[in-house]
Structures are given as structure tokens and as C-alpha cells.
Amino acid sequence: MTSAQMDKNQSNSQRAATAIRELIFSGDLLPGSDHLESELAERLGMSRTPIREAVVMLEGQGLLSVRPRKGVRILPVSPDDMRDIYDVLTALESLAAENAAKAGYKDEDLADLTDAIKRMDSAIAEEDRHAWALADDDFHRELVRLGGNSRVDEIVQRMSNQVRRARWVTLFVRPLPIKSNEDHRAVCEAIRSGDADLARSRHQQHRQHARDVLVQLLSGLGFNRV
Amino acid sequence: MTSAQMDKNQSNSQRAATAIRELIFSGDLLPGSDHLESELAERLGMSRTPIREAVVMLEGQGLLSVRPRKGVRILPVSPDDMRDIYDVLTALESLAAENAAKAGYKDEDLADLTDAIKRMDSAIAEEDRHAWALADDDFHRELVRLGGNSRVDEIVQRMSNQVRRARWVTLFVRPLPIKSNEDHRAVCEAIRSGDADLARSRHQQHRQHARDVLVQLLSGLGFNRV
DNA sequence: GCATTATTTTGCGTATGCATTAAATGAGGC
DNA sequence: GCCTCATTTAATGCATACGCAAAATAATGC
Numbered sequence: 001m002t003s004a005q006m007d008k009n010q011s012n013s014q015r016a017a018t019a020i021r022e023l024i025f026s027g028d029l030l031p032g033s034d035h036l037e038s039e040l041a042e043r044l045g046m047s048r049t050p051i052r053e054a055v056v057m058l059e060g061q062g063l064l065s066v067r068p069r070k071g072v073r074i075l076p077v078s079p080d081d082m083r084d085i086y087d088v089l090t091a092l093e094s095l096a097a098e099n100a101a102k103a104g105y106k107d108e109d110l111a112d113l114t115d116a117i118k119r120m121d122s123a124i125a126e127e128d129r130h131a132w133a134l135a136d137d138d139f140h141r142e143l144v145r146l147g148g149n150s151r152v153d154e155i156v157q158r159m160s161n162q163v164r165r166a167r168w169v170t171l172f173v174r175p176l177p178i179k180s181n182e183d184h185r186a187v188c189e190a191i192r193s194g195d196a197d198l199a200r201s202r203h204q205q206h207r208q209h210a211r212d213v214l215v216q217l218l219s220g221l222g223f224n225r226v
Numbered sequence: 227m228t229s230a231q232m233d234k235n236q237s238n239s240q241r242a243a244t245a246i247r248e249l250i251f252s253g254d255l256l257p258g259s260d261h262l263e264s265e266l267a268e269r270l271g272m273s274r275t276p277i278r279e280a281v282v283m284l285e286g287q288g289l290l291s292v293r294p295r296k297g298v299r300i301l302p303v304s305p306d307d308m309r310d311i312y313d314v315l316t317a318l319e320s321l322a323a324e325n326a327a328k329a330g331y332k333d334e335d336l337a338d339l340t341d342a343i344k345r346m347d348s349a350i351a352e353e354d355r356h357a358w359a360l361a362d363d364d365f366h367r368e369l370v371r372l373g374g375n376s377r378v379d380e381i382v383q384r385m386s387n388q389v390r391r392a393r394w395v396t397l398f399v400r401p402l403p404i405k406s407n408e409d410h411r412a413v414c415e416a417i418r419s420g421d422a423d424l425a426r427s428r429h430q431q432h433r434q435h436a437r438d439v440l441v442q443l444l445s446g447l448g449f450n451r452v
Numbered sequence: 453g454c455a456t457t458a459t460t461t462t463g464c465g466t467a468t469g470c471a472t473t474a475a476a477t478g479a480g481g482c
Numbered sequence: 483g484c485c486t487c488a489t490t491t492a493a494t495g496c497a498t499a500c501g502c503a504a505a506a507t508a509a510t511g512c
Contacts, residue, residue, distance in 0.1 A: 011495065013282075036463070047497045048464090053282050056239075060286035062377070069463055069504055084375045087325075091317040099313075149310045151288070155381055237465065262493070273467045278495090295474050295493055 012046050016054035019044055024063055024074055025164055031076035031225055034067070061158050076225030077162055079218040085159045086211035090204055092156050093140065096147025098200035101191045103148060110192060112142045117184050124178060129171045136177075139184055143203075146191070166226045170214055173221070180206070238272050242280035245270055250289055250300055251390055257302035257451055260293070287384055302451030303388055305444040311385050312437035316430055318382050319366065322373025324426035327417045329374060336418060338368045343410050350404060355397050362403075365410055369429075372417070392452045396440055399447070406432070 020040065023029045041051045055072050058064050064072045077085075116139035123132035137160075144156045183206035190199035218226070246266065249255045267277045281298050284290050290298045303311075345361035363386075370382045409432035416425035444452070 013495080038463075049496050049498090052465090053279065053495095056279050056282045057286055060283055062380075066464095068465090071463085084377050087321060087375055088318065088377050088381070091321045092314065095313060095317045149313055151310050151314050151385070154288075155314070159377070239465080264493075274494090275466050275468090279465095292494095294495085297493085 012050035013053040013057075016040075016044055016046065016050045017057050020054055020058060021063065021161070025161075029074045031074050031165070034071035034073050036071045039071075062162060077165060078225050079215050079223065082163070082166060082218060082226075083211060083215050085162055086207065086214065089156060089159050089163070090207035090211065092152045093144060093147075093207060094200045094204040096144045096149065096152055096156075097187055097191065097203040098196045099148055100143065100146035101194055101196040101199040103146065104194060105146065105191065107192070109146070110188065113139065113146065113188050113191075116142060117181065117188060120181050120184065124176060124181065127176065129176070132177070133167060133171055136180075143187070166214065166218065166223075169217060169221070169223070169226070174213055174217055180210070183209075238276035239279040239283075242266075242270055242272065242276045243283050246280055246284060247289065247387075251387075255300045257300050257391070260297035260299050262297045265297070288388060303391060304451050305441050305449065308389070308392060308444060308452075309437060309441050311388055312433065312440065315382060315385050315389070316433035316437065318378045319370060319373075319433060320426045320430040322370045322375065322378055322382075323413055323417065323429040324422045325374055326369065326372035327420055327422040327425040329372065330420060331372065331417065333418070335372070336414065339365065339372065339414050339417075342368060343407065343414060346407050346410065350402060350407065353402065355402070358403070359393060359397055362406075369413070392440065392444065392449075395443060395447070395449070395452070400439055400443055406436070409435075 020029070029035060037048050037051050037055070040055075041048045044051065055064065055066055059066055059072075062075065064074050066072050116135050119135035120132055120139065123129075123135055140156075140160070144153050147153070183202065187199055187203045187206065190196075190202055246255070255261065263274050263277050263281070266281075267274045270277065281290065281292055285292055285298075288301065290300050292298050342361050342365035346358055346365065349355075349358035349361055366382075366386070370379050373379070409428065413425055413429045413432065416422075416428055
């Protein structure tokens with residue numbers, strides 16, 4: 001899982017950034033925990049300098065905060081945070097859906113999107129939640145890409161990363177997301193037919209529902225942070 | 227204008243970040259220009275280390291990009307970029323307006339908002355475009371604050387910074403924004419009366435109009451970058 | 453025994469030097 | 483005259499070192 005391959009031509013700072021990100025997502029660095037720069041440096045086998053740069057980057061992405069003399073703190077994500085993040089995702093992905101519908105894509109342009117839907121279908125048929133999650137990610141990423149707004153792309157990516165930590169809750173506690181696929185298909189169809197309003201509203205509804213389910217779940221199960 | 231006051235207890239990295247930001251906004255560092263780290267270090271009277279950290283931060287905010295051996299490039303903002311940015315602002319500020327309306331604020335909570343509107347009114351009466359711009363900024367910032375979503379707040383701030391560079395175009399070339407104030411008042415009223423849908427749709431319309439005017443202006447005047 | 457001060461420890465911010473490597477320059481062949 | 487390859491130049495990425503300030507610990511007075 002930890003794909004720590006030595007990509008030759010990228011800086012140690014970048015390697016450090018992705019490595020620390022991985023450590024956070026994998027749960028190796030728990031939310032709320034503190035870590036000294038020197039500790040991370042030793043752990044990743046480099047000096048403090050690239051670690052610091054990585055930490056500055058990750059702080060900008062909202063994954064951690066540097067607290068002088070207390071180490072960097074891995075930021076927890078509360079249910080309220082999750083609601084905020086989902087609201088941003090809802091707004092921006094809906095915008096992407098709308099713009100994608102306006103762009104007049106042909107069927108071949110939507111190949112990746114329909115493929116992702118297909119994979120979600122078969123994943124549901126086999127009750128393979130992990131495969132479903134991967135395909136779902138692909139769907140959303142491709143949708144945003146089709147939206148053609150690079151800043152939306154970037155922000156959505158950032159927010160998705162923060163949600164990813166609660167993935168195992170969304171995956172294994174909630175019921176199999178069957179209705180979800182109807183939504184995906186509807187959004188895709190609206191894009192194909194160029195109905196921007198429908199694409200937007202349908203995706204918005206889809207995301208809002210997902211948000212409600214997740215927040216309810218997290219609060220109900222007593223998670224105050226993830 | 228260059229408020230380079232020596233705030234005693236903040237790091238040089240942070241000072242460097244704000245200083246470089248100022249240099250960009252003030253036009254001292256022109257869009258598209260390249261600057262060596264050592265040059266910036268000397269200019270700000272510190273070593274390269276804090277400069278590098280500042281540069282990493284600003285790169286994360288989309289203001290510049292580090293291009294190894296070519297120096298940091300101040301990123302230009304094309305009309306297309308401007309459209310993308312305005313679309314993000316539209317989506318997120320509309321969300322904020324909606325949430326603000328749902329929050330059930332009392333009149334006193336909306337004091338800052340109405341105050342900003344008042345200042346815009348008098349600024350228009352006196353044809354003081356600079357004062358209007360300041361009040362307009364305040365209005366939008368306060369609106370987003372009332373939305374109560376910290377991530378929306380952060381992202382909007384970031385995007386607004388990028389727009390700010392084209393401010394002089396929006397300010398002095400376009401006609402006096404009289405209609406703009408009607409919009410602001412309507413949004414404020416919708417929030418007061420708790421009409422979330424109206425608040426959202428009205429603000430969306432307001433922003434989309436602003437976007438169209440600006441993009442048209444920039445393209446028409448032959449600005450390919452700002 | 454507790455509070456308060458003195459001392460030590462320790463983590464961070466920054467400066468500096470060096471090795472790496474991309475760009476620039478020059479030499480030589482065509 | 484122009485293209486190719488070797489050489490030089492120089493900016494960066496990184497490691498290291500050091501001083502300072504905050505936290506932790508010990509010591510002293512009450």
C-alpha cells in the first residue's frame with residue numbers, strides 16, 4: 001500500500017510531502033497527534049530542511065498545523081468539519097457538472113465517466129465495497145476534470161483528501177450505496193444531453209444526500225474526530 | 227501602502243510571505259517575471275531559508291510557481307483564469323449566502339453587512355471608486371463570514387487575492403457599479419428574511435454578471451494577462 | 453509540602469556551505 | 483554558417499551548525 005518508490009527526479013521535499021500525506025491517510029500518524037520535525041526527518045531518512053518545506057505545504061492544505069515547540073499536529077476532522085467540506089464539494093462539483101454539460105462533449109469524451117459507472121455497477125453486484133470506492137473516486141475526479149476549471153479541480157482534490165480519512169466509515173458502516181449509482185447515471189446522462197441545469201441540480205442533490213448520511217453516521221456513532 | 231511594520235513576534239518566513247504578496251499586489255513584481263531566491267533574499271534582507279518557505283506557501287496559494295534554475299515566476303492571470311476564479315467565487319459565495327440566510331441572524335448580526343452597503347451607497351454618490359472598492363470587499367468578506375464555513379472563507383480569500391490584481395481594471399474602466407448595490411441590498415434582505423433560495427440565487431446572479439462584465443472587458447481591451 | 457525561582461534541556465528558526473544538475477557558453481566538425 | 487558535444491557557470495536542494503526561547507526539571511525559600 002505504501003508505494004514509497006524512489007521517483008528519481010523529484011525533490012526530497014516533495015517526497016516528504018507525499019510520504020507524510022500517506023502516513024496520515026494510512027493512519028500511521030493519528031489525528032490529534034504531535035510529531036517533532038526531527039522525528040519525521042529521521043523516520044523518512046532525510047534532514048529537517050525538506051521536512052520543513054513539506055510541512056509548510058501540508059499546512060497550506062489543511063492537513064496539519066505547526067505549533068512551535070510542540071511539533072506538528074495532525075489535524076482531526078470533526079463531523080462539523082466534514083459538513084463544511086462536503087458543502088464545498090457539493091458546490092464545486094455541481095458547478096463542474098453544469099460546465100461539463102455545457103461543454104458539448106461527445107460520447108467518446110465521456111468514456112471514462114461511463115466506465116467508472118460500469119465498474120461501480122459490477123462492484124455493487126459483487127458487493128465489493130473497496131472496488132466501488134475506487135470507481136467512485138474515479139467518477140468524481142473525471143467529472144471535475146470534464147468541468148474544465150483547473151482551480152475547481154485543485155480545490156476538490158484537496159477537500160477529497162480530507163474526506164478520505166473517513167472513508168472506512170462511509171464504506172463499511174453505511175448500507176451499500178445502490179441509489180448512488182442511479183444518481184451517477186442521471187448526472188452522466190444529463191451531461192451527455194447537454195442539460196446543464198439538470199446535471200447541476202441532480203449532482204447537488206446526490207452530494208447533499210451523501211453529506212447527510214455521513215454526518216449523521218459520524219455524529220450518531222460518536223465520532224468527534226477522524 | 228507598503229505596511230512593512232516589524233511585527234516582533236512572527237517568523238521571518240511569515241514576514242517574507244506577506245512581503246512578497248505585497249510586492250505582487252503592488253505590481254512591484256510583475257506577472258510573468260522571474261526572480262531568483264537570492265535576489266528576493268537580498269531585497270528583503272534575510273537569508274534564503276525563510277524565503278524558500280515563503281515561496282512554498284505562496285506557490286500553494288497559486289500566486290507563483292518555482293521553476294528550478296529559472297527562479298520563481300509570478301503567475302499571470304489570463305481572462306480564462308479570471309473566469310475560472312469568478313466561477314469558484316460565485317459557487318462558494320452563493321453557498322455562503324444560502325447558509326447565512328438559514329442561520330437566522332438578527333438585525334444586529336447583520337450590522338457590518340448593512341454598514342458596508344451604506345458605505346458603498348455614499349461612495350457611489352460621491353463617485354469615489356476607491357472607497358467603493360473597499361466597502362465592496364468588506365461586504366463580500368462579511369457575507370462569507372456569516373456563511374459560517376471556515377473552508378469556504380479560506381478559499382474565497384485566496385481567490386479574491388488573485389482577482390485583486392485586476393482591480394484597477396474593474397474599478398476605473400467599467401461603468402460605476404450602480405446596479406451592483408441593488409443586488410447587495412437584495413441579498414442582504416433575503417438573508418434577513420431567511421429566504422435561503424433567494425439569497426443564493428440573487429447572489430449567484432450578481433456574481434455571474436460581474437464575471438461577464440470583467441471577462442468581456444479584459445478580453446476586449448486585449449489583456450491576455452494581468 | 454508547596455510555590456517560586458534558577459538551571460538545564462530541547463526544539464525551532466535561520467544562516468551558511470557544499471554538492472548536484474540544469475542552463476549557458478564555447479569549441480570543433482560538417 | 484550551423485549544428486553537436488564538451489566545458490563552464492551558477493542556482494538550487496539539502497545537510498549542518500548555532501543561537502534563542504520555551505518547556506521541563508531541579509533547587510531554594512517559605
